[in-house]
Amino acid sequence: MTVKEETIESSNVVSSVVRVKEVDHIDFQKLRPGGAFILENKASKWEDPVLKGREALLRSKNGELATDLSSSLLEVAQAKTETVIFKSFADLVPGLKRLHDDCHSEAAHQLQLEMGAHYRAESEQKRRRLYQVEGEMQRLDVDQSTIDASRIALQNQLGSCVDEAARVHRIGTTLDLQLSEARAQAASLDSAIQVLRDEARKTTEHLTKQDGGLICVRARLDSRVGVAVVAGKDSEGSVKQVIQLEDQASSLEAHLQRRNQLIGDLDVQVKQWHEALSSQTHRTSQLQGVVAQLEKDRDILKGNVTSLSKESAEKTEILARRVTSIEAKSATIERLKVEMLILRSSLESNKLDIEKKNMWALGAREETAQKVEEWKKLEVELARLVVDLSNAQAILKKKDVEVHHHRQKVSEATVESDAMEAAAGHAAEQIEVQKQSFLAATKNMKIMESNIASKGLEIQRLLGVISTLGAREREEAANIARLHTRVFTLETSIQQLRLTASTPHSEDTRV
CATH class of the missing domain: 1.10.287.2610 (Helix Hairpins)
Structure with missing residues (x-):
């Protein structure tokens, strides 16, 4: 039943509460869809003004009650929607925790071992390349003496x-x-x-x-x-x-x-x-x-x-x-010497970076453990909030039942006009009590909403921390890719130097 239909029924109930002096007949075939009776009476010409005032007061109270009821139902619907949303967030929390554990579990350790092995292999390769460059420099010195002799003969x-x-x-x-x-x-x-x-x-x-x-x-x-x-x-x-x-x-x-x-x-x-x-x-x-x-x-x-x-x-x-x-070739040799110095310094800096990253990984693991504990506490708090929300929903259902009984009582009051004043006063008291209870429930719902919003902000902060960790890992991968690109560039330049060193030797042989 919608809010509009409930408002129409309450107004029908109030309009039907009319005290008459003479009631000839009650036509039960003329009932409206709202469930209230329509009394066929013979109204006298002398109506009491007090009854009119009470009727207006009851109408105003019923209108306020219908408005409060509609706002309470709207707030309950919003609370249900937010509960579903936070339940979905609670379902996402274990997945995020598993993702973070996977990022910093054995796979991360294996990746660290692979990176260390790759750095060691790269250092060994650069050392071998250094020896090769020194041998090529000696051979170039011999070739230069041969070229000087041929130049003198020419x-x-x-x-x-x-x-x-x-x-x-x-x-x-x-x-x-x-x-x-x-x-x-x-x-x-x-x-x-x-x-x-x-x-x-x-x-x-x-x-x-x-x-x-x-x-x-x-x-x-x-x-x-x-x-x-x-x-x-x-x-x-x-x-x-x-x-x-x-x-x-x-x-x-x-x-x-x-x-x-x-x-x-x-x-x-x-x-x-x-x-x-x-x-x-x-x-x-x-x-x-x-x-x-x-x-x-x-x-x-x-x-x-x-x-x-x-x-x-x-x-x-x-x-x-x-x-x-x-x-x-002399300029290339000088450039290679400079690059060898740069590579040595880069190796040292890479070692320092690896040590710093290991220390950062230990700190990140400790922080992750703390975040996991906080997530567990948040899960417990969220479960408690869900229980409170379910209790509030049960209370609202009870209030709906009470409202339904109240409607029945109001409909019964149309049959007995003498007990209408007492029933109306009792209904007004019940409506006031329900209003207070609705206000208390509304305050509780707002408190729950603020708690849920704070928990949502905490979850967003944790998600930001996770994204920061992922960005750091992506930066490390980009640094590794740049190092690979630098090594490939050096290997390409060394191969070109070999080709240029072999090409003048073949030209000397041909001459």
Whole structure:
């Protein structure tokens, strides 16, 4: 039955409690679902005001009682819900205790033993690696002495190659100078021959013009002589003119003979020049052949110089690579020494951490034992609270029974109107007593709620302690994983050093 239905029934009971003077008939067929009777009466016209006041008082008290009853039922339902929740927490407590015991039982001891064995094996492995690194450092010292000897031999060989290249370069420079001088002489001879050819051509043209002029003069002279013979003694001036012309012709012939002799000399000189030109051309061709041979020799020498330069550069590069590798190995050796010191210090710090963790584990075990004792006490207290709650529920059930009897009494009071006042007073007293008992029960329930809340806070604190312990264990696992990662990184770097140490050795063997 809900709170609303109980309130409706109480209001129906109060409304049915009406004192009448005359009751004709009670119709039992007209009962309401609440269980109260409806009286058919013949109300008189003269009702007592006192009865109305009492009726209003009873109605107000019944309303308050219904309100208190509904609030009490609501509090009881909340208490039942909280009891179920805390019972579930009480069911979780043994599981949490078992989990904590498992974390700090034989498995934890076994894990500690495994960690100690792992740390010891890791220390032994690092010690062996230290010996290996020292052996590799000694071997690298021997390799470095071998590389120094090979570097000195390469430097000597490179010096001889450089001297040979310098000598070949000087020879090539000398040949270049001789070739440039021969080319300059050939160019000067070509220009001189061209000048002589131009002068001979100009002289020939000039002589040809003079021969033409001489022929014209002779023809004119012959014509004048013929004219003089035909005229036959025209005048003495004409004779003198003819004589002058003959003298001019003789002088011209003499000049022409000198010119012809000069032309012959020039022809002889031109022939000599042609012979010298042919000899010079032959010599130039010979010089060009020599120049071509010298150019071939120069190209061959340049190729030899280039190959020697490349070989020298390759050997220099190999030497530089070896020097760089030696420097890198030296730096790696120094870094390994530093890492060995760091590893030694980390081993010491790990030992100290292990001792601290062992001490912390002992303290955690003692604290866990104390928490287990506290949990046992909390379980006993929770069981006592559950018993108190069950007692309170039994009391509430009894109160429900009493309320039910009270309802029955109120319904009986509708039948007997004369005993209604006494029954109503008795019901009011019972309601007051029940109200006080309800208030006391409410206070007890609040006290129980505060106790349960404090116990819940204690359980939450214990759960926080357990989570803190789990976080510490996870941090230890993370530290172990970081140590494993560091060891794997060191092993990888050592393998790379081995590979780099073996690679220059193979290159030295190949060289």
